[in-house]
Amino acid sequence: MAGGVTYMFVHNAPYSDAKFTALRDNYLAGKPLPRTIRTQLKEKHLAAGRAYRERMERKAARRR
Structure with a gap:
């Protein structure tokens, strides 16, 4: 456990x-x-970012 x-x-x-x-x-x-981050990004990361952004936009729209 300590190793983990x-x-x-x-x-x-x-x-x-x-x-x-x-x-x-x-x-x-x-x-x-930064280049070090760009080279590590995968399509699944971009999709997760889009989903997160959409969630935040829906949340902001409910507050209005």
């Missing part, structure tokens, strides 16, 4: 909400995604 926890910690250590927020804000401001 250690693996997950090391695997997810480079990611944080602050880094994601900065990346997202830059992307929405018109900056392209």
